[in-house]
Amino acid sequence: MKTYSQLLEDIELVSGHPRTTKSDMRTAQHDFEDDVEYRKPLGKIHKDYSLHRSGRNFYITHDPSGKVVGHIDTEQHPMNSGNKKTIQIVQLNIDREYTKKKIGHSLAVAAYKHLHKTGHTIRSSSEQSVGGASVWRELMKDPSTKKHVSAVHQPYGGRKRELGQASKLHTGDIWTSGSGEARTAGSRKGIRMHKYTSPQSERAQDVQLVLKGKKK
16 A cells, blocks of 8 residues: 555546535635635736635635635645645646636636746645646646746655656656546547556656746
8 A cells, every 4th residue: 555655746647536516616615705814815816816825725716706716725745844835736626617618718727827926836636637637737838837847756765856847758757547548538638648557657656746936
């Protein structure tokens, strides 16, 4: 069985992540309103949309309505437990009515880019849906962030090795999956993986993506 630290350093593309539901957004809305004393506004991420932080939770709001349309659950990375600006993504939820397909731009990408601009370093989650991986693919292609997204290889108990700019690597050197469904879905999004039994795929299990915070 893998330990907690191992899981943090694996990027496994999965197909079975539950979709964001209305219940998820109602819970996020309730928590957002309940956290009014503790939450901190982080500014606009796009026209009509703002980002807020309360502890380890980040909320994306639609300003005209005050509605929570996105929720990012994070935790501090074990290697940076004293640095609140280095965060590990646990889960990302975007309201179905506010996805890129619905409104023409990605709120998730906008939120990550805003965090990057404000000096936050973001580390990828241990497991990603195809949609979650696609967010990182957009960051790897965006002119303002592509040079800041790196890949790191760090096997459990082994030495950390920087692989360099993620956009210059084969996607199969970053993502892997034992699910044929996930590999097929990923391929449609431009995320092509090596054969699951290959040495490259095995190495990818110890790779993590990092969007480094912009220095002032």
